[in-house]
Every structure is written in C-alpha cells, then in structure tokens.
Amino acid sequence: MKKVWKKSALAALTLGLAATVLAACGDKEEAGNAEEFKGKITIWDGPRWPDADDNKFHWLEEKIKEYEEANDGIEVDLVQVPWAEMGDKLGVAIAGKAWPDIAPVDISGSAVSIDHIEQGVIEALDPYFDKDAKKDFYENALDAYTYDGKLYGIPNSITLHTMLLNLDLFEEAGVEPPKDGKWTYDEFLSAAEKLTFDRDGDGKTDVHGFSTYILPGYYEAWPFFYKNGGSPLNEDLTEFTFDSPEVVKAIQDLADLKLKHKVAPETHGGNDVGGTFQAWANEEQRTVAMQPWATWAIGAAQGKYPTNFMVAEYPSGDKDASTIGGVGGWVMMHQDDVNKKAAVADFMKFISTAEEQYNMAQHYGIFPARVSASEMDPFKDNPEMTRAMEMSDQVVMLPRHPEWRKIDEAIQNELQLVFNGEKTAEQAMADAKKAVDKILE
Amino acid sequence: MKAGYASRTPASLLGGGNMTQMPMGAVPKKKDEKLKVIGKAKGNPRKLFYEMKRNYSAYLFLLPKLILFTLFVAIPVVWAFVLSFQKYKIFGSEFVGFENYIKVFESDAFRIALKNTLLFTVVTVPFGVISALVLSTLIFELGKLSQSLFRSAFYLPTVTSMVIIAMVWRWMYNYDFGLFNYVLGWFGVGPVNWLGQSNTALWALIIMQCLIPFGVGIIMYLASMGSISQSLYEAARMDGASRFKQWIHITIPLLKPTTLYLVLLSTIGSFQVFTQIIMMTGGGPGSATETLVHLIYKTGFRDFEFGLAGAQSVVLFVIILIFSVIQFRVLRHDE
Amino acid sequence: MKKKPLDRLNKLIIFGLLTVFAVVSLLPLYWVFSTSLQLSSYQSQDMERPVSYVDSNPPKMYPMGIPLYFKHWGEAREAAKAGDTEEEAYHRDMMDHIVSNSFGSFKNLFKKHDVGKWFFNSIYIAVVVTIGILLIDSMAGYVLAKKKFPGRNLIFWIIISTMMIPGQVTLVPLFIMVGNLGLMDTHWALILPDLSMVFGVFLMRQFMYSIPDELLEAARMDGASEWRTFWTVVLPLARPGLAALGIFTFMNVWNSFLWPIIVLNTAELYTLPVGLKTLQDANLASFKLLMSGAAVAAIPMIIVFILFQRYFVKGLTLGGVKE
The missing domain is CATH 3.40.190.10 (Periplasmic binding protein-like II)
Structure with missing residues (x-):
C-alpha cells in the first residue's frame, strides 16, 4: 500500500x-x-x-x-x-x-x-x-x-467495498472467475447470466448471479453508479450531480439486472441487509453467487461463515473500476x-x-x-x-456535507423506487435532485 | 389494544382511551359536599391553611406520584411546546418563532406521513371494531367454557409484543419463502414483493393489522353484552323479531358506549403506529410506509432536529384531539 | 329469563367458524415457536446436499425434526433387530443431530448473545416498575378517592388531563430531561418515567371508591394511623384492582420498545425487545435464531396471561365503560 x-x-x-x-x-x-x-x-x-x-x-x-x-x-x-x-x-x-x-x-x-x-x-x-x-x-x-x-x-x-464471488457456484455453473479480479461490466453481466440457473429443474431459479440492497447509510451498490464517472455532489458541494446521464445509465444498468436481465432476485435493491448477506454466506442458503460487501465480510467468510470465495473489483464501465472507502x-x-x-x-x-x-x-x-x-x-x-x-488506490470518498445524512436518505429512497421498477433512473434522480437541492439551499 | 406502542405513554396502558370514562368517572360522587368544604376554605386563608395542615398525611400519600409526575410528565409536556418554537443546539438553543410549524406544513414528508397514517387508520379502525363486534356476538352465543376459550385465543396475540409480531410478519411476507406468497401460489397468483414495493407495502401493513385480532374489543364487547337485560330480547321475541333484527335493534344500540370507547381507543392507537414500521419497512420503500410517529422519531432521533420534532408532535396531538372530538360527537349524537 | 338457546347445528357452525378465525389469529405466534425449533440442517444418506427447513419453499408448517426423529428412531430399532450395529449407530447419530440442531439456536442465543442478560433486565425492570406503580398509585388513588383536602380536585384534573396527550409529544423533552439528570443509558431512565404513568392513579381511584367509608372510620376509631389504615384495611380490599393494574403495568413495561431503544446504549443493559431489534439488524442472525429470541420474549407474557387471565378481563372492563 x-x-x-x-x-x-x-x-x-x-x-x-x-x-x-x-x-x-x-x-x-x-x-x-x-x-x-x-x-x-x-x-x-x-x-x-x-x-x-x-x-x-x-x-x-x-x-x-x-x-x-x-x-x-x-x-x-x-x-x-x-x-x-x-x-x-x-x-x-x-x-x-x-x-x-x-x-x-x-x-x-x-x-x-x-x-x-x-x-x-x-x-x-x-x-x-x-x-x-x-x-x-x-x-x-x-x-x-x-x-x-x-x-x-x-x-x-x-x-473499502469489494465484490465477493462464491467460487463453488462459479464452478457449478462452469464460469471462469475474473483474472486478478478485474473485469468489465459486460464480462460481469455475462457471468451473472450464466450464474443464474435452475438447479433441480423445477422451473424456478435456484441461484441468482448477483444481488445487493439499497438503504440509507449503506453504499455497497454505489461503486456501480460511479462506473461511468460521476458523483453525488459537485466538487464544492453546491449541486446535485447524480442526475448526469452517465450516472443515470449506471443506476438503470444495475436495476436492470433484476428488471430486465432477471439475473438478480426480486429482493435485489430491497432494504434487507441481513437477508442479503445470509443469501450469499449462510451455507444453508448460498442462493446468490456475487455480492458486494465492505471488508468485514471477508473476515466473516473466512471465519464464522466459511465460504470458498474470492475478492474481485467492481466491474469497470466507461471509466476504471472504483470503490467507496x-x-x-x-x-x-x-x-x-x-x-x-x-x-x-x-x-x-x-x-x-x-x-x-x-x-x-x-x-x-x-x-x-x-x-x-x-x-x-x-x-x-x-x-x-x-x-x-490493492484496491485501495481505487477508493473514492463520499462527499462530506454537514447534511449528508439527509441528502443520502433522499437519494437512497429514490434509488429503492428504481430497483422496484416503479420509476426509471432518470425520473428518480430528477426527483432526488428536487429534494437534495432543497437541502443544499 | 395493539401492544407495542410507546410504552410510557399513559395512553398505551389500556390503549389510551379512557377519555370516555373521564366525564363519568372523574367527577367525585358527592360533588356538592366537597366543593362546599373547599369553597369555604378558599375564602379564608387561615382556614385553608388549617385544612391543609389537618390533612398533611394526604399530601404525603400523594407526594411520590406528584414528584414523578412533575418531573417526567408535567415539565416535559410544557417543555414540548416550548421546544417546538426553538432551534435546538447542543450548547444553548434559540427561539425561532413559528419556523418549525411552517416547516411542518410545508414539508412533503409530513404530508405523506399524514396521508399514510390516515389511510392506515381509516381502514384498520372500522375493520377492527366491526370484526370485534361480530366475533364477540358469535362467541356470546356459545357456552361458558367455549366463551372463555375463544376469548383467550383472540386476546393472546394482544399480549404479545408488537416487536415479535412484526418479526414474524416480516417473514410471512418474505418474497422467497413467505407464507403469503406460498398461499397465493395455490391460486396461481404472485409471488408479490409485499414489503418491497410502494404500492403494496402500506397495504401489507394494513392487512397485518386487520388480521391481528382486536382482543380488547372482544373482551369489552363480551362484558357489555353480558350486562344487557335479557327481558329486552324476550320482549322483542314476543313481537316476532328475528335474531338478526334483535341484534340490529337491541344489541348494537345498547353497545354504543362501548363502541365509542373502542373507536376512540383504536384511533388513538392507530395514529401512533410505529413499531411495525421500524421493524418491517423503516418507512420505505421511498416513503411509502412513513407514518407520523416514525417521522417524529426520525426527525428527533436520527436528524436531531428536536424543535421540528416537537412541532410535529404538537401537530399530531392536535390532529388526534380533533379526531377524538369528532368521533365523540358523531357517535354520541344520533342516540 | 334466558335468551332462547341456539340449536346444536348452529352452535356447531359458529364454533367451527370461530375456530378458523382463532387459528388464523394465532398462526403468527405458532409460527414463532415452530420456526424456533425448525431443523436448519439435515442430510440423509440419499441427499446430495444438506437442506434447511427454515427457509424452504413451500414453508414447513411444523418442526421437521419431529417426524424425522421418529423416522430414524424406527429405522434404528429395525437395524438393531437386524443386528446391523453400524446402521443403528448412524440412525442414533442422526437422532442426536436432529435434537441438538432443533434446540441449537436457543443454546446459541444464551451462549453467544446477551439474551440471558436481556431477559433478566426485562424481568427486573418490569417487576420493579410494577411493584412501584402498585404502591405509589394506590397511595395516590386512595387519598384522591377517600380524603377531602384543599387542592384535591385540581391535582386530580391536572393528572388526568395529561392522559390524553400521546406519549410521542413528550418524547424529546423527556429525553433531554433524562439526559440532564444524568440518567442516560441507565435502567433508571426506563424505570422513573414508567413510574410516572398516570393511568394507575385513575384506575386505583376508581377502585377505591367502592371501599365502604365505614371500614375506614372503624379503623380510625381503633386509633390506627393513616399509614396503618392504608396498609391493613385499604390495600387488602383493593386486591382485585391491584391485580389488574399490576398485570397491565407488567405487560406494558415488558413489551415497551420506543423509549428503551432511545435511552439505552450499552448492549448489556438492553431489554428483550431492544435486543431483538439489534439481532434483526445485525447481518449475521439467521431467522431461526431471531424466532428463538422472539419465543424467549413471548413466553413470559403468555404464562402471565394464562395464570392471571381473569384479571386481564377485570382490568379491561374496570378501566373501560361501565353500563
């Protein structure tokens, strides 16, 4: 380092x-x-x-x-x-x-x-x-x-936040994990598609490629939103910038994993932190192959929830991979x-x-x-x-605004609606802008 | 009563509703006599002092409650109003006039929370009271043993903490392995992401509330039914009234005071809905299940805007008061 | 004169209907206990991977350990009869596994989490508040009902009028008050505000009215002090009212949630409901564990309810409308 x-x-x-x-x-x-x-x-x-x-x-x-x-x-x-x-x-x-x-x-x-x-x-x-x-x-x-x-x-x-990949499921689905943990979004998507499968042939998906959750104060999903560049607020913290086209697209991409590509479970983008972790780590479940987590989860997967896994970077989009630290x-x-x-x-x-x-x-x-x-x-x-x-040189920090807690809540509330398919990313971020601008005033 | 509301609210003890009792119970029975004694004493300071001295033991008996009451009820009540005109700072607050109240009425968050709370109330209260009435009517037809059996069965969920009930229901609404989606599956419907979608989340909480039996209502209706004179029914039967007609024309009208009490009680309870929200949805998705008390909690204890939270709670109090008065009037009048 | 009884068939229909409703309303509670004992890992010889019945779809409506235990028990006996000791030992092992897995989360709960402490805290606070309320409120209710002294009505009305104010109104100032008194993150922060609840004063005053003045007069004639009269004459007569108040106080304190999550910080001071919320919030608790915690929290209230049922009814009807 x-x-x-x-x-x-x-x-x-x-x-x-x-x-x-x-x-x-x-x-x-x-x-x-x-x-x-x-x-x-x-x-x-x-x-x-x-x-x-x-x-x-x-x-x-x-x-x-x-x-x-x-x-x-x-x-x-x-x-x-x-x-x-x-x-x-x-x-x-x-x-x-x-x-x-x-x-x-x-x-x-x-x-x-x-x-x-x-x-x-x-x-x-x-x-x-x-x-x-x-x-x-x-x-x-x-x-x-x-x-x-x-x-x-x-x-x-x-x-910082990393992607955790369940290697047993990668093997079961015959998917090659990314070399050195580096991959593009397209590679990530195609892996997620192959990792979504029906194990027992009952017509229901048993394993999904990816999932995460959206909740104020949690940023596991956020590095995905940065993949094409962009950040929540501008440099001098006076303007909301998560409504830029590249961020909107990135948000929509992540939501579409569930809405369009069906490689994420229905609970993707919900607010159940514990349930999400259990779905990846609990040996009685293991129904999701890839999830992003903060580094404490590495310790958990090496200790209390012994899992055959590897650490990978967030996939890169138009810009290099980044993560939130x-x-x-x-x-x-x-x-x-x-x-x-x-x-x-x-x-x-x-x-x-x-x-x-x-x-x-x-x-x-x-x-x-x-x-x-x-x-x-x-x-x-x-x-x-x-x-x-090694990923620490990709770290970006969250904006340090005195009212960040409220700004965060306004954004995450709208994000939840995108992941539910109730709003498009564009609508949601336009609405978030209204709420955040009020706070920034 | 729905268990699990703010415990220390006096209102939560019996669901908060003993207001109906107040006009009846609070007036001392031998009112005139007492007023005379005190009235006399009032006119004469020495006599007043003498009366007080003679009764010093009464004050001693009251003292513990008075001290506690002053510290933890009276002062906070007054303080709440003062606070609602302040901007709270850790080292010294400042007065800001009506700013907090203006913020309350201007904010979308409060409007949404009010709307959600009203919807919750308007559906669950009538449903709860009517179902309690119907259930207790049915139970009342049975023998003593079955009566107490069913009374217990329907009251048992009421003594269970709302925290527990919310935890199980969260699971029953689980998308992947929840009971609800399983049952829906029989009819080829769903699965539905009950708590995860804006258009179902609030209704999921409402359905849950409706399916928790209104135990207090059942017990009180049963007690009231037991005190209705049988001769009334006898007379009605002589006139050839059907059972249903007897129920409509005798039972329901005579149960009216109980109904009024229960409606008030559950309305107040319903306006304070909180535990389910924090345990099951946190007010989301978006603000689909934000309720007034959860909003107050968030404003006060997550954003630490004590002044604004104070103003919100004063407004909540006024809303509850208005509702209570209206219900009292409506249900009283058409006697 | 009695209402004309319904005929048998109708009664049966009503009974059946009510049973259905009762089952629906008790289902969540049943679900708590069933899940807390559910088998979370089971792998028989013919299974490729272990299964968990906790989050299986379709949901299992009863602890799967029960039928599986008996299945292995039967097979172990048959193996014993056939003299196949290896097979028998296998089934015995499976039986042990089923038992330890089924009850495992309870053991876990007390060993690895603070549930034992939380349980004790909840009991201790509920008992202290209940005893305190009974004493303080019956003293206040007694003099408000039976004594004539200047200021009595004023005091009563002030106290009673606060019953209409919802607790949320005083949440913030009460919190600041508790902070200023230096009580934050102590059990006093729960006990003292709970002891200030006014409902009991109202209830006890109502109850004390029914005590005949003659008895008090007689005690006074015998030269008993006020305190003695209260302790030996009034309290015993008020027993049913005390029972009702005691139960409701206990229930409320036991189940209280909003206030404790605000004033308690230290994990070992938590009460059960607060602890359960932390368990649910911590990412690492399985659902079986959560439901075991819920069961631990529910059991005492259920026992209290079953033991003191008639006082529940009494308390409700006493506080409510009387015809």
Missing part, C-alpha cells in the same frame, strides 16, 4: 502542515497535563474479533487493563454498543449531552458530522499530534479526520477539563499504536491507517485481504 488513494495527497499534506503550524502556535496552553488527571474515562466500542471464549471485546479490555495498571488513578469504562446501532446511539447520546469521552466513529456524517464539529462537540487533537506524530499515518486517512485545518480524530483503520478511528468528545482532555488523548494514542493497528488488521478485516503497521505486512497469509488492499 505504498500509494494510498488518488485524492490529492499534496493538498492534504499542505493542509496538514498548516494545521500543525497553527496548532504549534495556538494550542500549547490548551494541551493540559495528563498526569494531573484522576478519574474516569468512558469509551464506546463495538464488537471486534472474538477470543477463545467468544468475547468480542477482549482486545480493548486487555488494553484498558494494561493502561489502568500503568496509570494510577485513571479508570477506563468500556461501553459495548453493537455496530449496527453505533451511529444512531451516538447521535442520540450527543443530543442528550450524554456522550462518552471516546467513540469509534468517523466524522463523515453517519454518526458525527461537521455540524457537530461546528457546535464544539468534537475536540480537535492537534495539541497532542505534532507533525512527527502525524507522519506515520496515510495522508488520506488523516484527511478523513481533518476539517477546517484541524485534526478531529485518530484514524485506526481503512475499509471509509476510514475508521477514534474521536474525542467535548471535554471541560484540560487535564482530562490530555489524559483521554493519551489513552487514544495508547490504543492506536502501529502494533495495535497491525493486530487489528490481522484479525479484524481492515487495513491499517499507519504506514508502519502496513509495513509489518499483516496480510502475508491472506491473499483475499491482500487483493482487497
């Missing part, structure tokens, strides 16, 4: 530099003294990988114990929150002024948005991260946590006591070292956000994760 992401690294670097200089001048007195703080730090986390007793919080629990032993008088309280609820719960907690000190979210708007930063809910970490400390992180990982020149979190992982990490919520703030930052650093990121990458199906952690080569025995990591 030498060259991370296409987005202008130089710009980010410059910004980062500027931020550091500013931080060095202004924030010295705000840094506080961690050693003077005695008390409780609250951290939220979701289940990660299990230990022998199936405890999915063991990693952080062990780190906490270690930290408490080394730092007298500090107690770290772990609150276990399921990932599916994390965004909603944190949003609610913020609104109720009952936030934790540390939360495992990004600032892209699903749980914490720029609006929160502007309201002062998220603490800037610049006083605790000088230029040297930042150097080990990939620029774009830092960029994902930078707003208005300040750093609002520590990135600890990078994820995200950066995970820790943010610090508003603090009244500077010394506590320093202590919290210290603990955040403690759980974000290169060793910890390497550890997490190996077990948890994510890529490290630190260069030095990647250099330890966490995936040397894991070709699927390696292939996924």
Whole structure:
C-alpha cells in the first residue's frame, strides 16, 4: 500500500502542515497535563474479533487493563454498543449531552458530522499530534479526520467495498472467475447470466448471479453508479450531480439486472441487509453467487461463515473500476477539563499504536491507517485481504456535507423506487435532485 | 389494544382511551359536599391553611406520584411546546418563532406521513371494531367454557409484543419463502414483493393489522353484552323479531358506549403506529410506509432536529384531539 | 329469563367458524415457536446436499425434526433387530443431530448473545416498575378517592388531563430531561418515567371508591394511623384492582420498545425487545435464531396471561365503560 488513494495527497499534506503550524502556535496552553488527571474515562466500542471464549471485546479490555495498571488513578469504562446501532446511539447520546469521552466513529456524517464539529462537540487533537506524530499515518486517512485545518480524530483503520464471488457456484455453473479480479461490466453481466440457473429443474431459479440492497447509510451498490464517472455532489458541494446521464445509465444498468436481465432476485435493491448477506454466506442458503460487501465480510467468510470465495473489483464501465472507502478511528468528545482532555488523548494514542493497528488488521478485516503497521505486512497469509488492499488506490470518498445524512436518505429512497421498477433512473434522480437541492439551499 | 406502542405513554396502558370514562368517572360522587368544604376554605386563608395542615398525611400519600409526575410528565409536556418554537443546539438553543410549524406544513414528508397514517387508520379502525363486534356476538352465543376459550385465543396475540409480531410478519411476507406468497401460489397468483414495493407495502401493513385480532374489543364487547337485560330480547321475541333484527335493534344500540370507547381507543392507537414500521419497512420503500410517529422519531432521533420534532408532535396531538372530538360527537349524537 | 338457546347445528357452525378465525389469529405466534425449533440442517444418506427447513419453499408448517426423529428412531430399532450395529449407530447419530440442531439456536442465543442478560433486565425492570406503580398509585388513588383536602380536585384534573396527550409529544423533552439528570443509558431512565404513568392513579381511584367509608372510620376509631389504615384495611380490599393494574403495568413495561431503544446504549443493559431489534439488524442472525429470541420474549407474557387471565378481563372492563 505504498500509494494510498488518488485524492490529492499534496493538498492534504499542505493542509496538514498548516494545521500543525497553527496548532504549534495556538494550542500549547490548551494541551493540559495528563498526569494531573484522576478519574474516569468512558469509551464506546463495538464488537471486534472474538477470543477463545467468544468475547468480542477482549482486545480493548486487555488494553484498558494494561493502561489502568500503568496509570494510577485513571479508570477506563468500556461501553459495548453493537455496530449496527453505533451511529444512531451516538447521535442520540450527543443530543442528550450524554456522550462518552471516546467513540469509534468517523466524522463523515453517519454518526458525527461537521455540524457537530461546528457546535464544539468534537475536540480537535492537534495539541497532542505534532507533525512527527502525524507522519506515520496515510495522508488520506488523516484527511478523513481533518476539517477546517484541524485534526478531529485518530484514524485506526481503512475499509473499502469489494465484490465477493462464491467460487463453488462459479464452478457449478462452469464460469471462469475474473483474472486478478478485474473485469468489465459486460464480462460481469455475462457471468451473472450464466450464474443464474435452475438447479433441480423445477422451473424456478435456484441461484441468482448477483444481488445487493439499497438503504440509507449503506453504499455497497454505489461503486456501480460511479462506473461511468460521476458523483453525488459537485466538487464544492453546491449541486446535485447524480442526475448526469452517465450516472443515470449506471443506476438503470444495475436495476436492470433484476428488471430486465432477471439475473438478480426480486429482493435485489430491497432494504434487507441481513437477508442479503445470509443469501450469499449462510451455507444453508448460498442462493446468490456475487455480492458486494465492505471488508468485514471477508473476515466473516473466512471465519464464522466459511465460504470458498474470492475478492474481485467492481466491474469497470466507461471509466476504471472504483470503490467507496471509509476510514475508521477514534474521536474525542467535548471535554471541560484540560487535564482530562490530555489524559483521554493519551489513552487514544495508547490504543492506536502501529502494533495495535497491525493486530487489528490481522484479525479484524481492515487495513491499517499507519504506514508502519502496513509495513509489518499483516496480510502475508491472506491473499483475499491482500487483493482487497490493492484496491485501495481505487477508493473514492463520499462527499462530506454537514447534511449528508439527509441528502443520502433522499437519494437512497429514490434509488429503492428504481430497483422496484416503479420509476426509471432518470425520473428518480430528477426527483432526488428536487429534494437534495432543497437541502443544499 | 395493539401492544407495542410507546410504552410510557399513559395512553398505551389500556390503549389510551379512557377519555370516555373521564366525564363519568372523574367527577367525585358527592360533588356538592366537597366543593362546599373547599369553597369555604378558599375564602379564608387561615382556614385553608388549617385544612391543609389537618390533612398533611394526604399530601404525603400523594407526594411520590406528584414528584414523578412533575418531573417526567408535567415539565416535559410544557417543555414540548416550548421546544417546538426553538432551534435546538447542543450548547444553548434559540427561539425561532413559528419556523418549525411552517416547516411542518410545508414539508412533503409530513404530508405523506399524514396521508399514510390516515389511510392506515381509516381502514384498520372500522375493520377492527366491526370484526370485534361480530366475533364477540358469535362467541356470546356459545357456552361458558367455549366463551372463555375463544376469548383467550383472540386476546393472546394482544399480549404479545408488537416487536415479535412484526418479526414474524416480516417473514410471512418474505418474497422467497413467505407464507403469503406460498398461499397465493395455490391460486396461481404472485409471488408479490409485499414489503418491497410502494404500492403494496402500506397495504401489507394494513392487512397485518386487520388480521391481528382486536382482543380488547372482544373482551369489552363480551362484558357489555353480558350486562344487557335479557327481558329486552324476550320482549322483542314476543313481537316476532328475528335474531338478526334483535341484534340490529337491541344489541348494537345498547353497545354504543362501548363502541365509542373502542373507536376512540383504536384511533388513538392507530395514529401512533410505529413499531411495525421500524421493524418491517423503516418507512420505505421511498416513503411509502412513513407514518407520523416514525417521522417524529426520525426527525428527533436520527436528524436531531428536536424543535421540528416537537412541532410535529404538537401537530399530531392536535390532529388526534380533533379526531377524538369528532368521533365523540358523531357517535354520541344520533342516540 | 334466558335468551332462547341456539340449536346444536348452529352452535356447531359458529364454533367451527370461530375456530378458523382463532387459528388464523394465532398462526403468527405458532409460527414463532415452530420456526424456533425448525431443523436448519439435515442430510440423509440419499441427499446430495444438506437442506434447511427454515427457509424452504413451500414453508414447513411444523418442526421437521419431529417426524424425522421418529423416522430414524424406527429405522434404528429395525437395524438393531437386524443386528446391523453400524446402521443403528448412524440412525442414533442422526437422532442426536436432529435434537441438538432443533434446540441449537436457543443454546446459541444464551451462549453467544446477551439474551440471558436481556431477559433478566426485562424481568427486573418490569417487576420493579410494577411493584412501584402498585404502591405509589394506590397511595395516590386512595387519598384522591377517600380524603377531602384543599387542592384535591385540581391535582386530580391536572393528572388526568395529561392522559390524553400521546406519549410521542413528550418524547424529546423527556429525553433531554433524562439526559440532564444524568440518567442516560441507565435502567433508571426506563424505570422513573414508567413510574410516572398516570393511568394507575385513575384506575386505583376508581377502585377505591367502592371501599365502604365505614371500614375506614372503624379503623380510625381503633386509633390506627393513616399509614396503618392504608396498609391493613385499604390495600387488602383493593386486591382485585391491584391485580389488574399490576398485570397491565407488567405487560406494558415488558413489551415497551420506543423509549428503551432511545435511552439505552450499552448492549448489556438492553431489554428483550431492544435486543431483538439489534439481532434483526445485525447481518449475521439467521431467522431461526431471531424466532428463538422472539419465543424467549413471548413466553413470559403468555404464562402471565394464562395464570392471571381473569384479571386481564377485570382490568379491561374496570378501566373501560361501565353500563
């Protein structure tokens, strides 16, 4: 992962530099003294990988114990929150002024948005991260946590979306999987057609080539919409651009997998996330040959749902293949006591070292956000994760707009109607434009 | 009662409808006498103080409820109205006048949610009440043992959490292996993507609501039927009225207070429909199954626009109030 | 005088009709239990790949483990008779597999998920609220019905008038209030607002009216304190009303959903309905597992209902219209 992401690294670097200089001048007195703080730090986390007793919080629990032993008088309280609820719960907690000190979210708007930063809910970490400390992180990982020149979190992982192909079904249908996981949309379509078959001859399709779902906050389907170029909003976030002809065509193509080509099940484009995953991964089902998922699913298919599968890129259209990525990490919520703030930052650093990121990458199906952690080569025995990591230079990020949550919902609601065949992609995106323009005003 | 509405709503306890009771029950029986005592006391501060002191134990008995009520009911009610005129910010809110209300009435989302909720109500409430009436009439014809057997059978789904019911129904509506599409298959129809299409999703929820028996209605109709004097039927039979005529001319009119109560109760419940939505469709596809309470929940706890959510809920309250008053009038008048 | 009874045939028709309706209305509940015990993986010797009866089409209307268990049991016996120990061992193994697979999701639920904790939380909260409501509301209902003191009617009317306001109206302010009191993500955030429900005051007041004043007067003559009178005379007489209120409170708290999903964050503090929603939302739960969770949540209410049925009826008719 030498060259991370296409987005202008130089710009980010410059910004980062500027931020550091500013931080060095202004924030010295705000840094506080961690050693003077005695008390409780609250951290939220979701289940990660299990230990022998199936405890999915063991990693952080062990780190906490270690930290408490080394730092007298500090107690770290772990609150276990399921990932599916994390965004909603944190949003609610913020609104109720009952936030934790540390939360495992990004600032892209699903749980914490720029609006929160502007309201002062998220603490800037610049006083605790000088230029040297930042150097080990990939620029774009830092960029994902930078707003208005300040750093609002520590990135600890990078994820992206990939296509997962069930190789048993490929073999059963006599289809050759794409070489190196690269393919064009036409190749993808013809594979999907062959992978749709009636196994027992009862006149009903038993296996479908492809399926995914459409739901606010989920972007598995979205890289398909980018295949001919285009993005939801224009560069300066003032205009809705998903109604451009190339995007409309891409959307219609994906919906037509079900509507026209019949290579996707009726539930394609529905809102049942769990059901969709079960259809691909559950050995009692396995009724769909190809699905796009975030990288956590690679871990699941290697662990809890052992599947003979491979990782492939999203098919390319008029433009090269691309995928949607995200950066995970820790943010610090508003603090009244500077010394506590320093202590919290210290603990955040403690759980974000290169060793910890390497550890997490190996077990948890994510890529490290630190260069030095990647250099330890966490995936040397894991070709699927390696292939996924190679895709990281295709990553495009979602627009970072304070109202992204609402924009997203407006778009996805319309997308659902396209996949139901109730609207054409063109109509739906025209309607989405109306709704989104109102929000952008 | 349909289980699973917002639990802490007082309304949800018995489905929310004890309004009918209020005019009857709330007035103390020996009204005049009491008013006199208090009236006298009011005129004289010292006497009032004396009365209060003499009855201090009564206040002590009331104290726990009063404290809880003030903190968790009274203040929030007042606050809800205040909030609806504010823009909520985490560190200090600001007053914005009627802006939130204007947004409510201008937004398509609210209009769609209102339309969906109304459709849901207009179909499920009459269906629920009429089917309860018919079922309890049938049950009433049977012997004691069968009566209590069927009463239980029809009430049992009511004590089950709506969360559970919604989970099963989601499965029954499943496109690939759901019961509904299987049964439709017998008639060579379908399969239908019940919850996945805009034109069927809301109806799927309505059908589901109709097929959950209105247990409270059945129990209350049975109780009311039991208290109708048999001599009325006897007299009607002497006049040669058929059973059906007796039902139309004696049973139904005499059950009217119960009917009114049940209609109010289920209307209020129906306006608050939420659990099915969040468990089964999330308001989609598009906004085909968006309802008022789900919209309020979303506005408040996903978009965190507390002021707007406050205004939406005040409007919901007014709508429920208007409906209740209309129903009360209509069902009362033609006696 | 009795209504002229229907003849047998008509009764039979009505009975049949009602049975059909009852079956339809109980079907979803049956489906929960049937699916929770459904065989999710089965492969006999003549089958190419294992089948799951959970999501088979057409749907299986009863747990397939039952007939298959007996099938293997019969074949094992025959094999034993024929002296074919290998064949017998195979069928015994299949029987074991069927049993462990059928009940497997329940085991899974308690071992791998927090269902045990959620179950305990739900019970604990429902019991605490029920006991609290019974005490607090009967105290309030008693004085509102039986005592004359300044402000009584005013207090009563204020309390009762809030019964008309739907809970959603106070959702947001209540949430802010709970946050300000520092109760977010604690069980107090559920218990305290539940204890403030006003319906019980109304119900208990109605009930207390029927207690004869003479009895209270007699207790006072004996020199009993207010509290003693309440505890030894009033409460025992109010028992049927308390039973009805208790049951409805328990049911409501047990089934409550909207408020708990808002105020609870920590997975181990969840109540069962909230936990079930998380299970459904998490991508990794099979339908059999979900239905097992649903069954666990449904069973206590069904037991309460069967045990206290007559109080349900009583509570409904007491709170409702009296002719």
